[in-house]
Amino acid sequence: LENGVGTVPYTPARVGTMAKDAEPDLARRSLLKGSAVAGIAALTPATSATADTALSPAAPPRPNALPNRVAETAVPAPLEVLTEGRSGSDFMVDCIKSLGFDYIAATPGSSFRGLHESLINYGENKSPEFVTCTHEEVSAAMAHGYAKAAGKPLAIITHGTVGLQHASMALYNAWCDRAPVYVIVGNIADAEMRRPGIEWNHSAQDEASIVRDFVKWDDAPASLQHFADSAIRAYQIAITPPTLPVLVVADGPLQEDPIPPDQTLHIPQLGRLAPPQGEIAAVEETARLLVTAENPVLLPDRLARSQAAVDNLIVLAELLQCAVVDVGGRMNFPTRHRLNQSARGRSVIGQADVILALEVNDLFGTLNSYRDQVHRTSRPRIASGAKIISLTAQDLYIKSNYQDFQHFQPVNLAMAADAEATLPSLIEAVRKLLSTSETDKFKARGDKLAAAQATALAQARSDAVYGWDATPISTARLCAELWQQIASEDFALVSPTSQVSYWPKHLWNFEKAYQFLGDGGGMGIGYCAPASVGAALANKSLGRLSVALQPDGDLIMTIGALWTAAHHNIPLLTVVHNNRAFHQELMHVQRLANRHMRGIDRCHIGTTLREPFIDFAKVAQGMGVRAEGPITEPGDLGPAIARAIKVVKAGEPALVDVVTQGR
Amino acid sequence: MRAVFCRSNLLHMGTCILTTCLSMTLANVSTRAQDVTKRSAIDHGHALFLADGCSECHGTVGQGSRASGPRLAPQPLPLEAFLQVLRHPISEMPPYVVEVLSDADAGDIHAYLASIAAPTQKAQDIGALNR
Numbered sequence: 001l002e003n004g005v006g007t008v009p010y011t012p013a014r015v016g017t018m019a020k021d022a023e024p025d026l027a028r029r030s031l032l033k034g035s036a037v038a039g040i041a042a043l044t045p046a047t048s049a050t051a052d053t054a055l056s057p058a059a060p061p062r063p064n065a066l067p068n069r070v071a072e073t074a075v076p077a078p079l080e081v082l083t084e085g086r087s088g089s090d091f092m093v094d095c096i097k098s099l100g101f102d103y104i105a106a107t108p109g110s111s112f113r114g115l116h117e118s119l120i121n122y123g124e125n126k127s128p129e130f131v132t133c134t135h136e137e138v139s140a141a142m143a144h145g146y147a148k149a150a151g152k153p154l155a156i157i158t159h160g161t162v163g164l165q166h167a168s169m170a171l172y173n174a175w176c177d178r179a180p181v182y183v184i185v186g187n188i189a190d191a192e193m194r195r196p197g198i199e200w201n202h203s204a205q206d207e208a209s210i211v212r213d214f215v216k217w218d219d220a221p222a223s224l225q226h227f228a229d230s231a232i233r234a235y236q237i238a239i240t241p242p243t244l245p246v247l248v249v250a251d252g253p254l255q256e257d258p259i260p261p262d263q264t265l266h267i268p269q270l271g272r273l274a275p276p277q278g279e280i281a282a283v284e285e286t287a288r289l290l291v292t293a294e295n296p297v298l299l300p301d302r303l304a305r306s307q308a309a310v311d312n313l314i315v316l317a318e319l320l321q322c323a324v325v326d327v328g329g330r331m332n333f334p335t336r337h338r339l340n341q342s343a344r345g346r347s348v349i350g351q352a353d354v355i356l357a358l359e360v361n362d363l364f365g366t367l368n369s370y371r372d373q374v375h376r377t378s379r380p381r382i383a384s385g386a387k388i389i390s391l392t393a394q395d396l397y398i399k400s401n402y403q404d405f406q407h408f409q410p411v412n413l414a415m416a417a418d419a420e421a422t423l424p425s426l427i428e429a430v431r432k433l434l435s436t437s438e439t440d441k442f443k444a445r446g447d448k449l450a451a452a453q454a455t456a457l458a459q460a461r462s463d464a465v466y467g468w469d470a471t472p473i474s475t476a477r478l479c480a481e482l483w484q485q486i487a488s489e490d491f492a493l494v495s496p497t498s499q500v501s502y503w504p505k506h507l508w509n510f511e512k513a514y515q516f517l518g519d520g521g522g523m524g525i526g527y528c529a530p531a532s533v534g535a536a537l538a539n540k541s542l543g544r545l546s547v548a549l550q551p552d553g554d555l556i557m558t559i560g561a562l563w564t565a566a567h568h569n570i571p572l573l574t575v576v577h578n579n580r581a582f583h584q585e586l587m588h589v590q591r592l593a594n595r596h597m598r599g600i601d602r603c604h605i606g607t608t609l610r611e612p613f614i615d616f617a618k619v620a621q622g623m624g625v626r627a628e629g630p631i632t633e634p635g636d637l638g639p640a641i642a643r644a645i646k647v648v649k650a651g652e653p654a655l656v657d658v659v660t661q662g663r
Numbered sequence: 664m665r666a667v668f669c670r671s672n673l674l675h676m677g678t679c680i681l682t683t684c685l686s687m688t689l690a691n692v693s694t695r696a697q698d699v700t701k702r703s704a705i706d707h708g709h710a711l712f713l714a715d716g717c718s719e720c721h722g723t724v725g726q727g728s729r730a731s732g733p734r735l736a737p738q739p740l741p742l743e744a745f746l747q748v749l750r751h752p753i754s755e756m757p758p759y760v761v762e763v764l765s766d767a768d769a770g771d772i773h774a775y776l777a778s779i780a781a782p783t784q785k786a787q788d789i790g791a792l793n794r
Binding site: 487586 | 762790
């Protein structure tokens with residue numbers, strides 16, 4: 001008992017059963033109001049006596065009799081114990097504030113009610129500001145998009161068990177996309193502290209087990225100091241490449257109970273983090289291979305966390321005058337740079353003799369073709385004898401169960417390191433090897449690539465003309481009309497482009513890292529809408545015009561994100577690519593129907609969003625978002641987008657629902 | 664029409680006008696019938712193109728997509744080559760067997776694709792494609 005008194009930091013509901021502790025405990029808590037003290041003190045004589053009896057050497061031990069029977073059966077005081085000083089959750093807020101979060105997104109849940117209350121009152125709802133979400137999947141996906149746009153994590157809180165289960169798919173997306181998401185989850189570990197019923201449903205022995213396969217690190221702190229240490233440790237782990245989600249449990253009683261006045265707490269400081277660079281001999285070997293190659297190719301995927309990576313990749317490519325094929329996990333290289341050969345990536349890869357893969361997630365899929373048929377076949381796209389170098393932080397941290405690490409691709413040199421951090425030393429190593437003769441040779445190579453790049457852009461524009469006046473509206477026209485209106489703005493495309501046939505990558509001029517954020521990682525549907533809102537939240541204070549090409553099937557899954565955008569005045573232009581289907585799946589069912597020789601005229605069953613069509617403009621209006629549509633005529637599209645941009649520039653979200661071709 | 668005139672030249676002058684008129688009338692009927700047949704094939708092909716899911720990957724006017732399927736129109740492959748690709752595709756497209764899509768129906772789809780006119784505008788004439 002003595003030990004218990006000394007170490008347990010909270011006991012208010014236990015005073016009835018631990019009477020001997022009650023007085024010293026209450027004495028320590030001068031912060032408790034008098035009425036509470038009186039109420040609890042009324043129980044003291046009986047329980048003290050019991051305790052004394054139990055501890056008295058004169059009293060003979062009674063077989064089968066428990067020493068604290070009275071104390072254990074006494075009814076606790078039916079009085080609320082009020083906290084006048086700071087609660088544990090206040091300290092948790094201090095920890096959270098120390099990490100510099102601007103926002104914390106959550107759907108409210110009773111397992112973190114203490115933390116919620118402290119955030120908005122003790123923390124004054126500033127740094128972080130509470131962002132109200134309509135679903136935990138929205139919170140987590142918002143944090144995913146925010147992290148990529150802001151270059152730092154956004155914190156989310158989820159309710160115990162059910163809330164974390166809701167968030168799990170979005171966390172998996174972030175895991176696959178190497179995005180740091182900082183998760184706090186409520187839980188009540190001590191069964192005696194749970195109300196009957198719902199708090200049992202919302203508690204777990206091991207809360208983090210729900211998502212442990214796809215978070216980098218988790219902990220369930222048992223004390224406030226433990227929480228502080230783990231909170232800072234989790235942040236450090238999350239933002240150290242490979243950047244990934246982390247999770248810290250906030251225990252319910254730990255949040256809600258007062259901090260004992262004699263408890264000394266401190267918050268560790270987060271130091272400067274240096275990401276892991278490639279081993280120097282391997283970097284020099286890579287430089288030698290690149291400089292001596294006839295057709296070297298740089299292959300970035302989830303490379304750029306910041307503009308520094310884009311700038312360094314430009315330097316490296318221009319030194320070598322070599323092709324860059326941007327796989328597209330981030331905006332790694334300007335789309336109209338003369339060396340950008342992404343539009344003809346397959347042929348460029350096929351001609352390469354050295355390929356440097358920079359944070360490429362699916363290297364096998366990038367270097368091989370693969371046929372989706374009964375007898376699966378694959379064929380290398382690379383030339384025989386081509387040297388492959390892999391530089392990725394993914395090799396530093398990998399887990400077994402979920403298969404997002406993709407098919408194994410043998411390489412000649414695998415550098416387990418952060419590519420962005422390694423680029424400066426690789427540039428220096430290349431510079432050391434360059435001579436004048438090589439520079440001249442490289443210039444000729446660069447000129448050829450520049451001509452090919454110009455041809456590819458002209459071809460893309462020419463291709464976009466086909467179906468220009470078609471109804472439903474072509475995805476090419478959708479993207480071109482949007483581009484026309486934002487080209488002179490400081491824009492950021494916060495959505496993926498695969499659903500619109502990658503047209504923005506071919507038609508738009510991307511120059512900055514923040515102008516394109518890649519895809520949803522795990523490809524779990526429901527990413528785009530909330531991740532776009534999260535990215536737009538990051539862009540808000542920076543004055544960037546955030547636009548999303550929003551697939552309809554994705555939007556209907558997490559449409560509550562629109563309400564969050566309206567509620568928090570998050571300026572975002574959502575242009576709905578409404579092909580009125582889960583179109584990818586429609587094509588998959590068609591493929592199987594054909595394979596089974598049954599005809600494909602019934603494949604709309606279960607894949608389309610018809611009868612009724614979803615009126616996204618009306619739904620958005622119902623959530624407080626300025627919206628119009630459905631736009632069905634190509635000529636109406638441009639003016640509708642122009643009207644919506646005015647709304648977004650005024651600081652509000654807007655939506656245009658456009659009925660489009662499938663792809 | 665050239666054949667009609669050739670035949671009419673062989674007829675007696677007295678019956679020439681009547682015959683010519685009759686011939687032209689029959690020819691017009693024949694042409695219209697052919698037009699109707701052709702139009703019918705195009706319409707049927709268009710309906711099949713949409714109903715059989717071709718448009719899901721290739722677009723409703725065969726414009727193609729960089730993500731899901733190549734452009735089919737205007738100027739589709741010659742019919743024989745078109746059928747060959749349909750039955751034995753070299754790409755990701757699953758084969759359309761004859762039990763699922765007959766040669767006649769495939770021919771109508773081809774007729775629809777062949778009927779699609781080339782774009783009247785060029786990319787350089789479209790402002791949105793020149794930013």
